[in-house]
Amino acid sequence: MNRRPLVFRFFVVLVVLAICVRSGYGQTLKARLDGDQVHLDSPDLHFISADARQVLHDGVTVTYSFRISISASKYSVPAVSITYHCVFSYDIWEERYKVSRSEPGARSASHLNEDAAQKLCVESLTIPTASLTPDSAFWISLEYRMEDRQVSSSGEDQRTWLGAVVEIFSQRKEKPQLTGMLQGGPFRLSELRRR
Amino acid sequence: MPKRVILLIGFLAIAAALYAQQATIEKVELSGIVEDRLSANLRDALRRLEGQPYDSQSADQIAQRIQSELPDYVATPTTAPGAQPNRVRLIYSVAHNINSRYLVEAVELRAIDRSKVSGALWEEMQKMVGHPVNDAVADRLKDRLVMEFKKSDLHVTRSVIRGDQPQHVKIIYQGHSTNSFSFSFGSGSYHSKQKFSGKLTLGYSRFDVIGVAADLMNNSNELMERYAGYRGGIWAEQKRVRFSVNYSSLRAQWSPATQQAAGNGASSPLYRLRDTIEPSAKITISPAVHLTLGVAATQLQMQSPTLHFISTLRAIGNIEYRHSSKSQKNVFDGNYELHVAGHTLGGDAVYTRNLLNQNYKFSPNPASKVPLGATNGLAVSFELGRISGNAPMFDRFSLGNVDTLLGWNKYDISPLGASRMAYGSVGYLTKYLSVWFETGSVWDPDQPRVLRKSVSLRVPLGTALHLNGPARIVLDVVSPSMGIPIRGSHANPMFAIGGGN
Numbered sequence: 001m002n003r004r005p006l007v008f009r010f011f012v013v014l015v016v017l018a019i020c021v022r023s024g025y026g027q028t029l030k031a032r033l034d035g036d037q038v039h040l041d042s043p044d045l046h047f048i049s050a051d052a053r054q055v056l057h058d059g060v061t062v063t064y065s066f067r068i069s070i071s072a073s074k075y076s077v078p079a080v081s082i083t084y085h086c087v088f089s090y091d092i093w094e095e096r097y098k099v100s101r102s103e104p105g106a107r108s109a110s111h112l113n114e115d116a117a118q119k120l121c122v123e124s125l126t127i128p129t130a131s132l133t134p135d136s137a138f139w140i141s142l143e144y145r146m147e148d149r150q151v152s153s154s155g156e157d158q159r160t161w162l163g164a165v166v167e168i169f170s171q172r173k174e175k176p177q178l179t180g181m182l183q184g185g186p187f188r189l190s191e192l193r194r195r
Numbered sequence: 196m197p198k199r200v201i202l203l204i205g206f207l208a209i210a211a212a213l214y215a216q217q218a219t220i221e222k223v224e225l226s227g228i229v230e231d232r233l234s235a236n237l238r239d240a241l242r243r244l245e246g247q248p249y250d251s252q253s254a255d256q257i258a259q260r261i262q263s264e265l266p267d268y269v270a271t272p273t274t275a276p277g278a279q280p281n282r283v284r285l286i287y288s289v290a291h292n293i294n295s296r297y298l299v300e301a302v303e304l305r306a307i308d309r310s311k312v313s314g315a316l317w318e319e320m321q322k323m324v325g326h327p328v329n330d331a332v333a334d335r336l337k338d339r340l341v342m343e344f345k346k347s348d349l350h351v352t353r354s355v356i357r358g359d360q361p362q363h364v365k366i367i368y369q370g371h372s373t374n375s376f377s378f379s380f381g382s383g384s385y386h387s388k389q390k391f392s393g394k395l396t397l398g399y400s401r402f403d404v405i406g407v408a409a410d411l412m413n414n415s416n417e418l419m420e421r422y423a424g425y426r427g428g429i430w431a432e433q434k435r436v437r438f439s440v441n442y443s444s445l446r447a448q449w450s451p452a453t454q455q456a457a458g459n460g461a462s463s464p465l466y467r468l469r470d471t472i473e474p475s476a477k478i479t480i481s482p483a484v485h486l487t488l489g490v491a492a493t494q495l496q497m498q499s500p501t502l503h504f505i506s507t508l509r510a511i512g513n514i515e516y517r518h519s520s521k522s523q524k525n526v527f528d529g530n531y532e533l534h535v536a537g538h539t540l541g542g543d544a545v546y547t548r549n550l551l552n553q554n555y556k557f558s559p560n561p562a563s564k565v566p567l568g569a570t571n572g573l574a575v576s577f578e579l580g581r582i583s584g585n586a587p588m589f590d591r592f593s594l595g596n597v598d599t600l601l602g603w604n605k606y607d608i609s610p611l612g613a614s615r616m617a618y619g620s621v622g623y624l625t626k627y628l629s630v631w632f633e634t635g636s637v638w639d640p641d642q643p644r645v646l647r648k649s650v651s652l653r654v655p656l657g658t659a660l661h662l663n664g665p666a667r668i669v670l671d672v673v674s675p676s677m678g679i680p681i682r683g684s685h686a687n688p689m690f691a692i693g694g695g696n
Contacts, residue, residue, distance in 0.1 A: 050482040059355025059364065061292045061330065087267065089292040092357055092364065098293040100267030108267045110293055 029142055029184030033192040037126040040068070040142060047144050047180055048088070048118060056090035056097070063087050063102075063147040066125055070132065071139050074185065078141070080131045085147075086121040101125075132189050139185030146179075217248045220285045221277035226329055227289040233264055241287075249274065249283055261289060271296040271327045288327035295330070299323045300358035300365055307351070307370035313343060323366060328355055333366055340368055348373040350402075375400045383672065384416050384597040384694035388604045392416040392597075392694075405431045412445075416596045416694060418589050419605065419612045420447040422469065435479040445469045447588075452610040463499035464588050464611065470494045475511065487513040491534075492542075495587060507544040507587055509536035529553035534590060546584025550592075553577055572624045578635075580616035592616035594635045594647070597694030601633070601678025602649035604689070613637035615644075627659045628652060633678075651678035 030041040052062045064086050069078035085102045091110070097117035100108030101124045109120055125142070132138060223241045230238055237260055244257070254272040261270035269290055274283040288295050302320045304312065316339050323332060337353045344351070350371040358364050377398040384392045392414040400406030407429045415421035428441035449457070449465055457463045475489025489511045497503050515530035530552050537545030554576040578599075580592045591612030595605035599618055618635030634648045653676040657667030676691040 050479075058352075059292070059294045059328070060353065087291045089294060091293045092355060093297065093362065098269070100291060102267050102291070106265065106267040110269075 029140060029182040031127075031140060031184065031187050031192055033129070033189070036129045038129060038132070038140075038187075038189075038192065040122055040125050040127075040140065042122050042142070042182055043119065045122060045182065046115070046118060048114060049146065052088075052146050053114075056088060057092070059090070059092050061087055061089045064121070065145050065147055066121075067143045068125060068127060069141045069143070070127065071141070072136065074139050074183065076139075080127070082125075082127065084125050086124070088117060088121075129189060134189045137186035137188050139183060140187065141181060141183040143179065143181045218274070218277075218281050218283040220244050220247055220249050221279070221282040222284045224284060224286045225289065226286055226327075227295070227331065228265070228268070233261065237261065237264060244285060249285065254285060258287060261287060265289065267291065269293050269295050273298065273325075273327055275326070286326065288329060290328070290330060292328060292330050294355050294364060295328045297328060297358075297362055297364045299326055299328060300360055300363035302366045303368070305367055305369045306372075307340070307344070307349070307368060311344070311347075312340065316340065316343060320366075320368075328364060328366070337368060344370075371403075373402060375403070375406075382412070382414065382416070382694075385692040386416065386597050386694075387690040388606070389415045389421075389596060404433065405429075410443075416598065419453060419591060419593050419610075420449055420588060422447050422589075437477040437479075438475075439477070440472070440474045442472045443470070445471075450606045450610065452606040456610040457499075459499050461500050463497070465498055466495040466588070467498050467502075468494075468496040469589060473511075483518055484514070484516045487511070487515075493587070493589075505543040506541075507536050508540045508542035509534045509544075510540060524558055526556045526558075527554070534586075536586075537584070544585060544587055546582055546586040546590070548580070548582045548586055548590050550580045551578065571626070574622040574624060575620070577619040578616065579618075582614035586614065588612060592637050594618055594637050597676070597691045599633065600635055600647055600649050600680075601631075601651040601676060601691055602680040602686075602689050603647055603678075608647065609637045613642075614639050626655070628654055648681040649678050650681065651676055653677075 028042060028044065031038050032041060033039075047064065048056075048062075052064075055062050066084045066086065068080075068082045068084070070080040071078045087100050087102055089098045090096075091098065094111065096110065097112045097114055098108065098110035099112065099117040099121050100106065101121065107124060109117075112120065122142075127140070223244050225233075225241070230241075233241075237257075240257060240260070244253070247253075251272075258270040258272050262268060269292070271288045273286050273288065275286060277283050302323055309317070316336065319339075320336055323329065323336075333353055337351055341349070341351050350373055352369050352371065354367045354369065355364050356367055375398075377396070377400075379396045379398075380393060381396060382392060382394045386392075394410050394412040394414065396408060396410050398406060398408040408427070410426040411424075412426065413421070413423040422445040424443065424445035426441055426443035426445075428439055430437060430439035432438075446468055447466055454465065457465045471491055471493040473489055473491040475487055477485055477487045479485055491507075491509050491511055493507045493509075495505050495507070497505055511532070511534050513530055513532040515528070517526070517528040519526040532548075532550045532552075534546075534548040536542055536547075554574070556572060556574045558572040560571075582591065588611070591614065593605040593609065593612045594600045594616065595603035595608045599620075600608075616635070616637045618633070620631055620633040622629055622631040629652070631651045631653070632648070633651065634646060636644050636646045638644045654674055655671045656674045657670030660667075660670065662670060673692055676694075677688050678691065679688045680686050
């Protein structure tokens with residue numbers, strides 16, 4: 001009796017499970033109304049990457065930029081775009097995170113664990129209701145990106161073909177463009193859950 | 196009673212002296228932001244502090260006001276000596292980084308030659324000591340450091356670590372060479388029945404993203420054969436994926452017991468040479484989970500009945516994980532590996548090999564300040580293996596070497612290896628001695644299962660002798676072990692150096 005197909009299936013299931021447990025899988029974007037602001041909520045979103053976490057644990061700040069886009073349908077051109085920046089730092093003595101939204105407006109909180117810091121950052125991203133049509137359906141997409149850190153380099157010229165290859169690899173390693181996107185909808189202002 | 200009076204008088208005298216020497220604020224400075232970002236009222240309040248006696252409570256209140264006006268910042272007051280005696284400069288450090296509330300205790304260079312750093316730059320770095328962490332200044336000095344080492348192929352990173360005093364930190368400038376060469380000796384062991392094993396590795400990497408490695412090896416511990424030869428490979432890493440291609444050419448040597456069991460007929464599974472080329476990709480699914488997928492093509496020079504070649508082509512998958520509790524007291528790791536050969540892949544061998552390995556370690560004091568291995572702990576592991584089909588000797592299972600069932604000899608247990616394997620071990624580790632109980636069995640489907648047990652002792656020499664640094668590591672690696680098989684008679688111990696559980 002040939003057991004290979006069964007073993008193959010078992011391994012494929014394991015691989016799929018492993019991919020499922022990777023951060024970011026199964027994230028959803030929700031919205032709720034609070035006064036004249038629409039707040040975003042994504043409880044499963046874990047955008048702080050391993051690289052960012054290492055930088056934070058080295059006592060250095062990490063900035064994530066978030067762009068919220070509002071569009072009439074899932075694939076249409078955004079009608080409104082708002083950009084926010086969240087600055088994270090990690091208290092190396094208390095082993096707790098501080099997060100601050102630097103613009104527009106400013107707010108901050110400290111003594112947070114990693115999940116709470118990320119959650120608070122996302123919750124601080126708001127859309128003014130004035131920019132939305134009350135009865136029209138809309139979609140919200142949230143793009144996030146870890147801002148480039150100022151990177152020092154040796155300044156060495158890469159003149160050889162190997163150097164050029166290495167430069168391609170190494171530049172990407174030193175200046176990570178860690179991005180992600182979430183989309184949710186359709187929402188209607190009148191149907192949004194109020195706080 | 197007189198003692199209390201003396202203490203009270205002493206306390207009053209010190210308080211009076213401190214009061215008399217209370218410093219006057221010479222100047223108030225703002226670091227990290229421009230003053231215009233504060234309200235006019237707050238700017239006035241800052242100016243009014245000048246000429247006043249320094250009072251930490253008042254300074255903290257102003258810091259609170261700065262934070263309330265700039266809620267995304269952390270404001271920390273600190274003092275520096277003024278131009279005149281008994282005068283201080285009051286500095287407010289305003290920054291996003293929450294660590295800016297800690298004072299810099301020291302600035303250190305690591306993997307950077309201090310003698311090649313200019314005096315002026317070193318002096319600037321040391322000026323950060325005693326002040327709150329200022330990211331802008333620290334980064335600017337890092338750039339100056341990079342400029343000074345521009346010709347010497349050095350990449351520099353900066354980090355902040357805990358200081359030796361509470362609420363203090365150290366700023367570390369760490370050098371990373373663009374070109375990295377390594378030379379190491381690994382997998383070294385000695386078994387009283389199976390003799391020496393070891394591997395010399397020479398490696399070169401550039402920017403830690405591309406590299407080559409070459410191994411010279413001679414190993415009798417890992418497989419049923421003693422193999423000797425070389426392996427060379429190239430790797431490249433980008434973000435979450437590491438690609439590698441390895442080629443190895445190994446000569447096999449068989450024990451008399453294995454040769455006798457195999458016979459000289461056409462069905463003998465023994466080979467002389469084993470050449471393998473193996474491209475693979477290791478994918479980091481999360482920091483704790485890695486998946487490796489690859490293909491390995493092996494050509495074997497068989498020695499019976501006449502010299503001839505056969506080939507195997509197998510797909511290889513491996514998934515591994517590591518999880519530790521927040522306190523680092525409980526650490527779990529393990530992997531599952533699958534080899535599938537033959538059929539649509541081609542080759543002369545058709546088989547499937549499954550291997551599951553799980554480990555758990557408990558350390559009640561996992562603090563990093565205690566040298567690794569110097570704490571008590573408990574380690575539990577188990578392995579399960581199963582082969583269906585006709586696997587070549589290098590993929591068959593064995594137990595009874597330096598790492599497993601120490602006290603038994605694998606050539607006595609199963610000279611041709613086996614297609615089934617179950618193994619478990621429990622170890623108690625102390626600073627001076629570790630004790631292991633091991634049990635396991637290897638068998639083929641048509642053979643009876645015999646469960647073998649052994650007890651082994653290992654003395655971590657470097658740790659036991661309270662050595663530090665490389666001497667401790669080297670001596671721990673070459674630490675002696677003794678394994679005693681648990682059997683009715685002839686329980687002769689076996690000795691080993693290196694390896695171990």
